[in-house]
Amino acid sequence: MAAREINFTEAAREALAAAMTRDPTIFVLGEGIGIRGGNFNTTLGLFERFGPRRLRDTPICERGFVGLCTGAAMTGTRPVVDFMFIDFILDSVGELTNQIAKIQYMTGGRLKMPVLLRGCVGIGGGAATHHSGSYYPLFVNVPGFRVVVPTTPYDAKGLLSTALRCDDPVLFLEHKSLLNVRGEVPEEDYQIPFGQARLCRQGTGVTVVAIGPLVPKCLAVCDTLAAEGISVEVIDPRTLAPLDMDTILVSVRKTGKLLVADESFGPCGVGAEIAAQVMAQGFDDLAAPVRRLNGVHTPTPYSPPLEAAVVPSMDQVAAAVRDLAAE
Amino acid sequence: MAAREINFTEAAREALAAAMTRDPTIFVLGEGIGIRGGNFNTTLGLFERFGPRRLRDTPICERGFVGLCTGAAMTGTRPVVDFMFIDFILDSVGELTNQIAKIQYMTGGRLKMPVLLRGCVGIGGGAATHHSGSYYPLFVNVPGFRVVVPTTPYDAKGLLSTALRCDDPVLFLEHKSLLNVRGEVPEEDYQIPFGQARLCRQGTGVTVVAIGPLVPKCLAVCDTLAAEGISVEVIDPRTLAPLDMDTILVSVRKTGKLLVADESFGPCGVGAEIAAQVMAQGFDDLAAPVRRLNGVHTPTPYSPPLEAAVVPSMDQVAAAVRDLAAE
Amino acid sequence: MTIPKDTLLSLYRTMVRIRRCEEQLARSYAAGTITGACHTYVGEEAVATGVCAHLRDDDAVFSTHRGHGHALAKGVPPGALVAELFGRATGCSGGRGGSMHLFSPEVGMMGTSGIVGPCILQATGAGYSFQLKETDQVGVAFFGDGAVNNGAFHEGLNMATIWDLPVLFVCENNMYATEIAFKDSARNTDVAGRAAGYGLHAEAVDGNDVLAVYEAAGAAVARARQGGGPSLIECRTYRTRPHAEGMRDGGYRSQEEIDSWKARDPISAFAQSLLDDGAVTAADLQTIDAAIVAEIQEAVVFATDSPWPDATTVADHIYAGTV
Amino acid sequence: MTIPKDTLLSLYRTMVRIRRCEEQLARSYAAGTITGACHTYVGEEAVATGVCAHLRDDDAVFSTHRGHGHALAKGVPPGALVAELFGRATGCSGGRGGSMHLFSPEVGMMGTSGIVGPCILQATGAGYSFQLKETDQVGVAFFGDGAVNNGAFHEGLNMATIWDLPVLFVCENNMYATEIAFKDSARNTDVAGRAAGYGLHAEAVDGNDVLAVYEAAGAAVARARQGGGPSLIECRTYRTRPHAEGMRDGGYRSQEEIDSWKARDPISAFAQSLLDDGAVTAADLQTIDAAIVAEIQEAVVFATDSPWPDATTVADHIYAGTV
Numbered sequence A, B: 001m002a003a004r005e006i007n008f009t010e011a012a013r014e015a016l017a018a019a020m021t022r023d024p025t026i027f028v029l030g031e032g033i034g035i036r037g038g039n040f041n042t043t044l045g046l047f048e049r050f051g052p053r054r055l056r057d058t059p060i061c062e063r064g065f066v067g068l069c070t071g072a073a074m075t076g077t078r079p080v081v082d083f084m085f086i087d088f089i090l091d092s093v094g095e096l097t098n099q100i101a102k103i104q105y106m107t108g109g110r111l112k113m114p115v116l117l118r119g120c121v122g123i124g125g126g127a128a129t130h131h132s133g134s135y136y137p138l139f140v141n142v143p144g145f146r147v148v149v150p151t152t153p154y155d156a157k158g159l160l161s162t163a164l165r166c167d168d169p170v171l172f173l174e175h176k177s178l179l180n181v182r183g184e185v186p187e188e189d190y191q192i193p194f195g196q197a198r199l200c201r202q203g204t205g206v207t208v209v210a211i212g213p214l215v216p217k218c219l220a221v222c223d224t225l226a227a228e229g230i231s232v233e234v235i236d237p238r239t240l241a242p243l244d245m246d247t248i249l250v251s252v253r254k255t256g257k258l259l260v261a262d263e264s265f266g267p268c269g270v271g272a273e274i275a276a277q278v279m280a281q282g283f284d285d286l287a288a289p290v291r292r293l294n295g296v297h298t299p300t301p302y303s304p305p306l307e308a309a310v311v312p313s314m315d316q317v318a319a320a321v322r323d324l325a326a327e
Numbered sequence C, D: 001m002t003i004p005k006d007t008l009l010s011l012y013r014t015m016v017r018i019r020r021c022e023e024q025l026a027r028s029y030a031a032g033t034i035t036g037a038c039h040t041y042v043g044e045e046a047v048a049t050g051v052c053a054h055l056r057d058d059d060a061v062f063s064t065h066r067g068h069g070h071a072l073a074k075g076v077p078p079g080a081l082v083a084e085l086f087g088r089a090t091g092c093s094g095g096r097g098g099s100m101h102l103f104s105p106e107v108g109m110m111g112t113s114g115i116v117g118p119c120i121l122q123a124t125g126a127g128y129s130f131q132l133k134e135t136d137q138v139g140v141a142f143f144g145d146g147a148v149n150n151g152a153f154h155e156g157l158n159m160a161t162i163w164d165l166p167v168l169f170v171c172e173n174n175m176y177a178t179e180i181a182f183k184d185s186a187r188n189t190d191v192a193g194r195a196a197g198y199g200l201h202a203e204a205v206d207g208n209d210v211l212a213v214y215e216a217a218g219a220a221v222a223r224a225r226q227g228g229g230p231s232l233i234e235c236r237t238y239r240t241r242p243h244a245e246g247m248r249d250g251g252y253r254s255q256e257e258i259d260s261w262k263a264r265d266p267i268s269a270f271a272q273s274l275l276d277d278g279a280v281t282a283a284d285l286q287t288i289d290a291a292i293v294a295e296i297q298e299a300v301v302f303a304t305d306s307p308w309p310d311a312t313t314v315a316d317h318i319y320a321g322t323v
């Protein structure tokens, strides 16, 4: 029998539906996630199954409903916030950073904070600067969060299923450009542990840690690079907090060269963190300095040629790998 | 004539008073910054001179008054937000990130955004987790901000004076433990450019880039280390955005060894960024991996022994330098 | 209130300009010339028109995702708007913004925002500037019913009120935020009544009646200029197209409801009343109609012929470069 | 309403417990035993007391920087409170929190917050949980007048109202936020009136009259338990000590004002009225007074004798460790 293929959004939705069936304390808040089924179809068809209390359309008050979720999680339910665009999370940073992230700690573990925060990230389609953000470095910097950035339908389902069993606050970030990507996904429920990177392609010359949409971009240039004699190993960390440094370090031990490719901003970004950790733990393995390829450090412009200019392209990935290989 | 000594807060207040005298478009918003003169005396005596419109006590609505400042800056005035504790900035991250930081860019420079955001950062005195934050990596990560972390009264005055002439949004972060530190400060107005680190002590064995309160902590152990034969060079970056990498790289060329000491969180922090840049631009100068010393990655606890355990101590600085020197 | 014929025609012209421009943008979106989102103002033209008729170039307007009408009414040329949505260098934001980030400070169009809420606070801030500088300028915020339940509404109205700032808050209550009915987001849907609770002047008007809006806004703007503090006008209106181009428009509101509001089209109603009153002639209106058609065609040609932004400038102007 | 003697004495006991404990904490602060901030509840005891008398351990209270009284009224033992402020391992938050982060989920004390506002939203969230789980529990938020102008008030009250959540909002209007008078932060200082504008039950009571609070809270809690939705009670009261220990208390309010409220002390007034009514005897009250003095002394001994937290555990429990 041919394996079933579905897209990223469908895969994630399957995990959500299964979890909501299993656990009656899960509810989803967001704008248009009820009857409408979500701007990105994240909850399509679920309202009919679970009703308005568990798929709750909210007023436009992101801070408010994140604060609501804090109190809900503290009292035994498992809220899911569907932000639509993750940009809208910014009004709730106070609730996230000062409340949600701190309550397990302040209570010495007597309370759990199973809050799932999901939304679309990333640049594309002329969404412009208020609908193109990623902002995950903040949530890696502040203690208390799990940060998940799946890139395949298989991973989306397995990681969302894990997130919905995890008692910590989890950010589940879905890159717009990946939502319609199709892939094989088992029908049954399964979990992928946080903190386990995926080795997407084995190689010996250069390691690329690619985040989100940079994974397919990087994979797309590997054959060309291989034809040029550059063997690339590609790692998808899948979760940025926790970060699977072991897998990265093992790879760097082999290749001696590392590129971190990430659409999100460079300064104090995930690439900086990985670079610093690789230096600290694998300095002698490094044959060249760790390189970072990031989106241009600027608000996201709208116009197609400008937008294209800020996103790391396949060509840039290939060029960065070639440079590294040549060092 | 003996040079005049005043403390950090007084020095910064002098810069503010001089700027307000010079520029009638400057006004300050905050809670208790009017008649009361500020929780940390940041505006003491200014209400009497400049009146209620220019020293405006606000309701407790941080998001609201940061949004107000956005519109004010766009229409030709120069707002100063005095957050008291910088922790309170978190409710306004949406206005800061999506609005204030982006408007110069979106208008192609037709509007300026001279907004000064100031507040106390840091751990100490049992302030506990809602009054001990720093959070500056976020503002380094997001394009559009200037981030200033002075450590001496002289720098506080000169950098605040610069901030009040700068047309960009500036975060001016005052560490609680430094507020009462006294030092020589000229009476007249002067400016210190952003992006120029201060070489606090020359040395040849190990470079320490110290941020905020880690500067005095580091300087306090240098003599001991010198007696042990370890010559330490200490750099205070003074601004984190822009970051004076040149000064750091020149020093690392000499010492080959770098410690970044910062009370703020490690992951995706300023130390990670400096480490990654030093590796990228000074890899061959490095005799050992760049080390980071950060506050423990946890919410800030209240109890004195716990609080002391999360802050990098002088002993830890000395130990990290010794380790580096021994590599 | 007797309104001079010139003003009446000018109100009509602005409404028709907005309508024709929006219809063009909808076509361009369907044709794929416009990427990103495109929220039209069709059905709500009377609001921006009636309010902005009282504003000068140095008054500051802050707006929303549904901001084309505000930009045009405030004086942004259709060419600069269309070019912006086409992503061209000649757009009012140089192509950096698109539909939801329209900036034209030269005419006091201080930006639309893709985030719901901030415009309310920013208009309050403009009022703060104007009060501090002791000018008679006014800050104006346009926002939807969806913003009423956001903290920005609460915090902005309160600050404007306690400090007597020269601000006009214009709520375009079109009964829906995307597909969510206002009555499901608020138990009390009387926006003017809720606003009055803060202690400012507040009234509700028929937002499809340009003269009602014009009259209320005139009084509010005059009051603000004279130091009389802020006001809120709730304009009850309706968007007759989907929330954004390319989105469905069923499932959450009935065809009867849409049709009943289409029957109350603000432009036809105004035209009819002007003709009925004998204030203007059919020829007057036809002249305007024809001129606008030409104007929008020119705007499209201008936009289409305009260059793309230079990608090498993509990171310019993040900082002012003054320090 | 006839209230049993036991209940009357219990209300009295709780108020005295709060008062004596606060006075002790003020002394400990002055002695340097308490680091960090310490905001006392002296003068406002009737509010927490009257409200919490209706709550069960499984009802959820969310509170503010001025939260000692709420914690005690909700059932946190004085020893656990004092030990927390002394930074000891036996404190209700294990010494991690101090005055502004009091957690005791075992008795439904779901935390105080050093940030103004969040408690309103969190109580709303507890209400969401209880409605979803179809229990008859209630979420309660205590907050000051200072929080009323914050967006959290607006967003929280609105959500609780539209979803009919079992929540009680208790505004402790003591007329000041730090040194800023409420009348300078809001043109309309009628908090109950403003709350009613959202469409929930709202009333103002004399917050120095424990029976008035008790009665209003009783009705509101019963309504919430029965699915009748949220209520707000504005308790007009006054703190008779400075905003926080060690802060000045002059310059922003007059001695006459302070004295006039001291003359309306909620504990003496209640005691007097009980004696006047003949409901209790002076001996009843003296027994309680003496017991509380002993209890607070024991609490201090307990706290003083308690161990410091183990610094090696400083990074424990940031994550649940379930994944």
Ligand SMILES: Cc1ncc(C[n+]2csc(CCOP(=O)(O)OP(=O)(O)O)c2C)c(N)n1
Binding pocket: A031, A060, A062, A088, A091, C065, C066, C114, C115, C116, C117, C143, C144, C145, C146, C147, C172, C174, C176, C177, C178, C243
């Ligand atoms: C803070 C925020 N949350 C969510 C959105 C997504 N969104 C865009 S428009 C909209 C509805 C706005 O409704 P309303 O304010 O009534 O304006 P209308 O579209 O009806 O003109 C929503 C929810 C947003 N832009 N900003």
Ligand SMILES: Cc1ncc(C[n+]2csc(CCOP(=O)(O)OP(=O)(O)O)c2C)c(N)n1
Binding pocket: B031, B060, B062, B088, B091, D065, D066, D114, D115, D116, D117, D143, D144, D145, D146, D147, D172, D174, D176, D177, D178, D243
């Ligand atoms: C968001 C936020 N901004 C500012 C502060 C500083 N602050 C602490 S208490 C307080 C005043 C609170 O007044 P109110 O809510 O009336 O409570 P009260 O102290 O009168 O009981 C302020 C401004 C804070 N804790 N949180």
Ligand SMILES: [Mg+2]
Binding pocket: C144, C145, C146, C172, C173, C174, C175, C176, C177, C178
């Ligand atoms: Mg609407």
Ligand SMILES: [Mg+2]
Binding pocket: D144, D145, D146, D172, D173, D174, D175, D176, D177, D178
């Ligand atoms: Mg108060």
